[in-house]
Amino acid sequence: MKRRILDTPGTWWVRERVDEAAVLVDAEDYYAMFHACAERAQRSILLAGWQFDSEVALLRGDEATGRGEVRLLRFLNQLCERNPALRIHILAWDFSVVSSMEREWLQRVAFDWRTHHNLRFEFDACVIAEGSHHQKFALVDETIAFVGGTDLCDHRWDRRSHREPDELRRDLDGHLYPPYHEVHAYFTGPAVRPLTEFFRRRWASAAGEPLEVSPPPLPLELPMRRGLRLAAREVAIARTEAAGEAGPCEEIRAQLVAAIGAAERLIYAETQYFSARAVEDALVARMRDPSLPILDVIFVIPENTEAFKETVAVGVSQARLIERVRRVAGETGHHVGFYVTVAPGASKEGHDVATYIHSKVMVVDDRFLSLGSANLANRSMGVDTEINVAFEADGADSEASIRAVRVSLLAEHLGARDEELPELRDTHGLVARLDAACRARTHRLRFFAGKDPSAEDPVLSVVHAGLSQYLDPETPMLEAAVESPAAWGDMLARSVARLRELFGR
Structure with a gap:
């Protein structure tokens, strides 16, 4: 009998029953299914992500026809206006200066100050110095969870055909962008509850206040089913x-x-x-x-x-x-x-x-x-x-x-x-x-060609030698490195050693 992988100690946080589950391939299906479920939300929508963009379109082309507002923030705001009992909470990583050019300008103004009072947005800075909040999940009425690698942001939407060009695959500036492949999942059932509690803990830590999530008066009926069903x-x-x-x-x-x-x-x-x-x-x-x-x-x-x-x-x-x-x-x-x-x-x-x-x-x-x-x-x-x-x-x-x-x-x-x-x-x-x-x-x-990009680029080779362990670390080390003269000396020594290798002395 084959050894079950998930019986290995330390390989999971929660193992819980699901009523149904499926894999959503590429953002077209994920965005459409999230939009449909959010439209029917009665009490709560909880969103956690690495990045959000207020104007990203969740539906495009024929799918958007007759569906009203499809841009993310306007859509969520409209839901709050229609349903006073609905509460929407959004947690986004409080990004570092390195990622600032990839983010929407004045995002807090867009998400917090120009929206319905039942829609709350928080930057989550509760992470170590060199880390980021990279989790991406959405929960609707404690009934359905969407978990995967896809953010609700610009430059992610595509469909499985990945045609080039695709007139619907445009960024917020109206420019065409290349094909983009994503994978997400959804599931329903008791396994949604632990993620709700996890979001509540993150919210309390980031916002400094507790988050109460009210259960829906009626079970949320899934309005559509997309993706590849999992038994x-x-x-x-x-x-x-x-x-x-x-x-x-x-x-x-x-x-x-x-x-x-x-x-x-x-x-x-x-x-x-x-x-x-x-x-x-x-x-x-x-x-x-x-x-x-x-x-x-x-x-x-x-x-x-x-x-x-x-x-x-x-x-x-x-x-x-x-x-x-x-x-x-x-x-x-x-x-x-x-x-x-x-x-x-x-x-x-x-x-x-x-x-x-x-x-x-x-x-x-x-x-x-x-x-x-x-x-x-x-x-x-x-x-x-x-x-x-x-x-x-x-x-x-x-x-x-x-x-x-x-x-x-x-x-x-x-x-x-x-x-x-x-x-x-x-x-x-x-x-x-x-x-x-x-x-x-x-x-x-x-x-995949797999060539070392530093082989013919001396500058890249030196920069990588000095900085790579801080940019892609296995364990937290930046805070200690900043406070340690020895760490700065080690970084300089690696760079100098690489320079000597390159120039043969």
């Missing part, structure tokens, strides 16, 4: 918190490491970043265990980082980790593929247009599924606040539903036809078949 009876919720109520909390790290160690056939992952040493070490250890079967390991990642600071923080480390994983796979006979996906039929100046991967997903042997806000990055394992949900199969039906999610995701990235789906269901030799498709360029999947 799940329970969900396991896991967190990362560097400064939790009972000390550091690293349930997500423990869960992913346990899942990798238990893999027998397949590991499938989508991640915005791959720089987590804990994940790399777990994968290398699993591949080097000669008593266990050969694996097919698939990573779908972005073609490039979005900004220079991300290249410094994770881009160089990611390239080096990928090189090590590929080398160990070659030594041990495992099959590993790192891929990017491109928009169908699109070309920009003779080159493919890549879909940006913002999702955070791991599937193991089609019997375990984890998704949420946590990237496979060091800071997501021990510094930022994160929240993931996991589903583990307890029978043939639940395993089939997890497999259907994995196949659907891979089919989207590959651009697979219906008659090709059986080949995606079969995990044996899957990496070899994907590699063949990449070489033939008959589909939308491409090999």
